[in-house]
Amino acid sequence: MNSTVMHLLIDAILDGDVSRAIIEVKKLLNAEVKPERIIKEGVAEVMVELDKKCTVEYFNLLDIMLAGRVIMAVVTVLYPIGIPSSQANGTIIIGTPEGDIHDLGKNIVKIMLMGKGYRVIDCGKNCPIEELINAAEKETANAIFISGLISTIIPKVREVKSKLLQRNLKDIKIVAGGGALKQLTAKRLNVDYVAETVFDGLNFLKELHEEEL
């Protein structure tokens, strides 16, 4: 029965239907299915489907946002006060650097990370680099995701790695994405990875996770 309901949940999320998804997730919780399992076998499966659908050429925000809105609602039902560290796949700091207020991409990445079971600390838009680093240090983060649409933030993004090293935080990975940043290679941007799409960034994290295991 749970497997059928899980598929109904997946269908509802892919269909962008918030009300239906919440009904299905509540059914699963009533059947004592643990939130971690709903994330792993339900929400994360949606991500796999979206990843297949949204190739680099056919990626569009609207499709992602529709699913993202449902994922956010489902995650809120599962974890009303946020995903606890003990159950999370890791902690990610995310932000749009100072000088850039385009946060749509960042918000989508945040939702998808949460849907994959990561604990996400959102530093917002127009955010000083120091704030991202402080949050990463305080929260013992696994990675910092930096989203940026405009070229003027590039010099600031390049500073993040050296500032992390100054604080002996060399294990924290830096992932960059967004209109301007993805035009550069990771080496030119002085980050660990440049993600073409949100799913590309998620796959980088998955590979990191597998390496750690």
Place this chain on the structure above:
Amino acid sequence: MNSIERITKALNFEIPDRIPVIPQIFGHAAVISKVPLHEYLRDGELLARCQIKAFQRYKYDAVFGLMDVCVETEALGSVLEYKKDYYPLIKKYALSGATDPELLSIPDPYQTKRMSELLKAIEILKAELGDEILIVGCVLGPMTLTVQLLGAERALYLAIDDIDKFTQILDFAKTVSLKFGLAQIEMGAHLPLVFEPSGSPAVVPHQFFREFILPRLKEIFSEYKKAGAAANWLHIAGHTGSILSYYPEMGVDIANFDYYVDPLKAQKMLPKTCLDGNIKSLCFIEATPAEIASKSKKLLDLFANRGGYILSSGCEIPPESNPENIVAMVGATK
């Protein structure tokens, strides 16, 4: 052959004396004149003087009466934040607390701040440069202006949750685009570039573009032509491969294509439309002049037998670009 004649040849797939070259130089014109960008964006006369200086320095084929993507939304009540040497950011959207376009009125471009400065810039460019070089104005397309009035997330969700309200706002935005563009033509622009980044398939599926954006752009372009526009130029960045086939139906004469799009694919999809593109914008900061010259030559070679081509960047050449890179691109055509 002057620039207008050269571009006309390219539009008609005839052989010009050389391939026209239009680096998309907007804020970079301020930087090379050592004028603070945030002042350039608010002063029509200053903008025109900087554009003329940039043209005199580089000798390309078009100047731009173009400020940034926030001119229209500011005129409609959005609150902007201007920072030194940056393009402005929207602090509060005009429709931040509502979705009713009736709360807004169509601005008079001649009387409304920044719109009137942009018209002044075009008037000066026309007085100084006449019909020797293409004078390009700029309007936001209706989808992009809708996003600039509501914020991207609200605009896209509204399109799904309340399509009637969304189309009302889209129609309102279309009227703003039309009126502003017609004023630019009246003040001397040879054409208003229609900038519609939010119509990109990276933002909305191509079916959405076909149903909601195409008919409105078609109407806008038709009216511009009636008003005397030399050509209709549509600028959408990103992966436009899935919507290029709609361009002829909209009356597009010049199609910008970004670095994501294979030039041969663009040629195949638009066999009778003049194309402009597609060097990656950031290369003008990151690459060397020799690399830019090489990329330019490769594009010129790809279009050598076809014609119908303007050498350009895929999007704006960033303000902080290396001037030698622009010299290299222009030089490749000569």
